[in-house]
Amino acid sequence: MAISKKLFNKIDCVKIENVTKKYGHITAVNQISLEVCGGELLILLGPSGCGKTTLLRTINRLVEFDEGRILINGKDNRDFDPVILRKNIGYVIQQIGLFPHMTVRENIGLVPKMEGWSDAQITQKVKELLEIVSLPPEKFINRRPKELSGGQQQRIGLARAMVMDPSLLLMDEPFGALDPILRKQLQEEFIKIKEKLNRTIIFVTHDIEEAFRLGDRIAILKEGKLIQLAKKNELLVNPADDFIADIVDSKKKFKHLEDLTTSDIMIPLDKKYFFESDSSTDLVIESMVRKDIELGIVMQKGKLLGYIKLQDLYQKSDKNLKHFIKQSMVFEPLDSIALALSMMKEKNEFIAVVVEEKPIGILLTNEILSRLI
Amino acid sequence: MSTLFKAVGEHLFLAYSALFVAIVIAIPLAVISLYNRYLASILLILANLAQAIPSFAVVAIVVPLLGIGFKPAIFAIILRIILPLFKNTYTGLKNIDHNYIDSAQGIGLNEREILFYVRFPNAYPAIFAGVKFAAVIANSVAIITSLIGAGGLGEFIYEGLTNLNMSKVLKGAIPAIIIAVLLDIGFTFIENKFTPEK
Ligand SMILES: Nc1ncnc2c1ncn2[C@@H]1O[C@H](COP(=O)(O)OP(=O)(O)OP(=O)(O)O)[C@@H](O)[C@H]1O
Numbered sequence: 001m002a003i004s005k006k007l008f009n010k011i012d013c014v015k016i017e018n019v020t021k022k023y024g025h026i027t028a029v030n031q032i033s034l035e036v037c038g039g040e041l042l043i044l045l046g047p048s049g050c051g052k053t054t055l056l057r058t059i060n061r062l063v064e065f066d067e068g069r070i071l072i073n074g075k076d077n078r079d080f081d082p083v084i085l086r087k088n089i090g091y092v093i094q095q096i097g098l099f100p101h102m103t104v105r106e107n108i109g110l111v112p113k114m115e116g117w118s119d120a121q122i123t124q125k126v127k128e129l130l131e132i133v134s135l136p137p138e139k140f141i142n143r144r145p146k147e148l149s150g151g152q153q154q155r156i157g158l159a160r161a162m163v164m165d166p167s168l169l170l171m172d173e174p175f176g177a178l179d180p181i182l183r184k185q186l187q188e189e190f191i192k193i194k195e196k197l198n199r200t201i202i203f204v205t206h207d208i209e210e211a212f213r214l215g216d217r218i219a220i221l222k223e224g225k226l227i228q229l230a231k232k233n234e235l236l237v238n239p240a241d242d243f244i245a246d247i248v249d250s251k252k253k254f255k256h257l258e259d260l261t262t263s264d265i266m267i268p269l270d271k272k273y274f275f276e277s278d279s280s281t282d283l284v285i286e287s288m289v290r291k292d293i294e295l296g297i298v299m300q301k302g303k304l305l306g307y308i309k310l311q312d313l314y315q316k317s318d319k320n321l322k323h324f325i326k327q328s329m330v331f332e333p334l335d336s337i338a339l340a341l342s343m344m345k346e347k348n349e350f351i352a353v354v355v356e357e358k359p360i361g362i363l364l365t366n367e368i369l370s371r372l373i
Numbered sequence: 374m375s376t377l378f379k380a381v382g383e384h385l386f387l388a389y390s391a392l393f394v395a396i397v398i399a400i401p402l403a404v405i406s407l408y409n410r411y412l413a414s415i416l417l418i419l420a421n422l423a424q425a426i427p428s429f430a431v432v433a434i435v436v437p438l439l440g441i442g443f444k445p446a447i448f449a450i451i452l453r454i455i456l457p458l459f460k461n462t463y464t465g466l467k468n469i470d471h472n473y474i475d476s477a478q479g480i481g482l483n484e485r486e487i488l489f490y491v492r493f494p495n496a497y498p499a500i501f502a503g504v505k506f507a508a509v510i511a512n513s514v515a516i517i518t519s520l521i522g523a524g525g526l527g528e529f530i531y532e533g534l535t536n537l538n539m540s541k542v543l544k545g546a547i548p549a550i551i552i553a554v555l556l557d558i559g560f561t562f563i564e565n566k567f568t569p570e571k
């Protein structure tokens with residue numbers, strides 16, 4: 001079996017030059033030029049249909065473009081065999097696309113198997129990747145996709161994309177379909193993974209919050225055209241036109257820290273997040289997976305006990321849910337955000353609960369910070 | 374009794390060698406059609422037409438072409454079942470959620486790998502359904518082909534019918550029914566065992 005060679009050990013630069021892709025009358029990507037520097041996370045941001053996915057897919061040649069060229073470390077990506085090129089570029093698709101008939105191990109290990117790795121090598125690599133995406137390997141390695149929540153599937157999708165250690169990673173709205181709180185949690189986790197792995201990443205989203213949270217630089221697209229590519233602050237200070245000003249405007253209203261209260265910035269909680277302290281851990285796990293959430297609020301007789309995280313529940317087998325509860329800081333809806341933030345920072349807390357008789361919302365420190373940039 | 378066993382043997386051999394040959398031809402044909410749109414559309418039109426032709430007519434039409442006996446009978450059965458087999462296999466391979474193909478290409482699988490590791494597993498339920506359907510038809514056409522001298526259980530039935538010998542009719546019909554029932558049970562078992570639940 002031919003073992004594909006590594007095309008690039010490290011990305012110095014991905015240079016997109018005047019790339020155009022037409023579908024009939026529609027110009028999905030229109031004369032786009034941009035440069036992605038090695039090690040950065042570049043965001044492609046823009047409304048639905050503006051050509052983000054199409055542009056992303058020209059890089060690994062899932063889309064064959066009509067004009068222009070793309071240079072990866074100075075080499076034209078059309079000079080490579082497309083299959084070998086794709087093995088060297090991690091790709092997470094918008095809809096995850098795990099193969100339903102394969103286990104987690106088989107899904108992640110499929111390309112290595114084609115490359116002739118031994119079973120032991122594959123198992124070891126899969127376990128390593130599961131650790132990185134915070135899924136206990138023994139519990140997950142033999143599951144099938146339908147036995148996983150959306151968030152867990154998304155993690156497997158990321159693990160699968162990283163299995164060949166690609167130095168370039170393309171991610172197409174990986175968190176797009178997730179519940180808002182879970183999305184924030186995964187973003188948080190992803191930032192850590194990203195720092196650990198130090199890859200070059202091109203990341204598509206149409207969520208401005210997500211773009212500002214994760215991106216080093218942001219490219220804003222509209223109707224197939226690149227409107228502006230800049231660092232976050234520059235977008236805020238110097239938007240290229242009204243369209244961009246509009247997009248980033250939603251962030252500006254958060255600039256006046258002193259006027260804001262916790263209820264302005266909290267993420268509202270609905271019924272599905274609540275659990276009773278006397279429930280068994282296994283049932284709670286099952287319920288969280290089914291509801292596709294990874295954070296729960298634990299109550300006892302109408303009183304807030306604290307919060308639980310799905311990841312923790314997997315760590316040891318213990319029927320008593322109470323042993324997993326973490327104390328949370330509590331604020332009232334009219335408390336100032338500045339106060340909440342400083343108290344959370346002081347205690348080094350990531351999560352706080354906003355309570356008005358009963359819990360009504362969640363505060364996540366990084367969420368607050370990112371909104372205040 | 375020994376003539377009955379012989380007839381059962383002939384019947385099974387006729388039906389299943391035809392089924393086997395038809396599968397061996399239909400599956401590669403379906404794979405080729407996956408990459409050749411013209412072949413696919415022609416075969417699909419034929420397959421839909423073939424559905425409408427009575428088995429009896431297929432058997433009859435073989436005689437002026439190939440004469441009578443065992444070989445024309447096998448040929449008639451293959452002719453009758455190959456297109457439905459093709460159609461099921463082809464649609465099973467073709468109708469796959471595009472996301473799976475997308476992610477398969479995206480992670481760097483080549484066409485052959487996508488075919489074997491993604492398309493075929495996805496198509497197993499459809500292929501099995503096709504094989505089961507073809508087996509049922511092969512079983513019944515193998516009765517009809519006794520009329521053109523292929524032997525088998527049909528011979529008992531037709532002889533019995535012409536002589537109004539009911540016990541002879543039953544001697545042919547009962548084993549044929551038992552075979553059909555066992556066939557159904559057997560295929561359902563295999564189907565449940567080998568098609569992964571989604
Ligand atoms: N295979 C295709 N055939 C025809 N038109 C296409 C194809 N793929 C994309 N398009 C069109 O090209 C344009 C850009 O699509 P694209 O999927 O790149 O947008 P997007 O920015 O990723 O949108 P979303 O945020 O909804 O995913 C759209 O008008 C779309 O309808």
Ligand SMILES: [Mg+2]
Nearest residue numbers: 052053054094
């Ligand atoms: Mg898209």
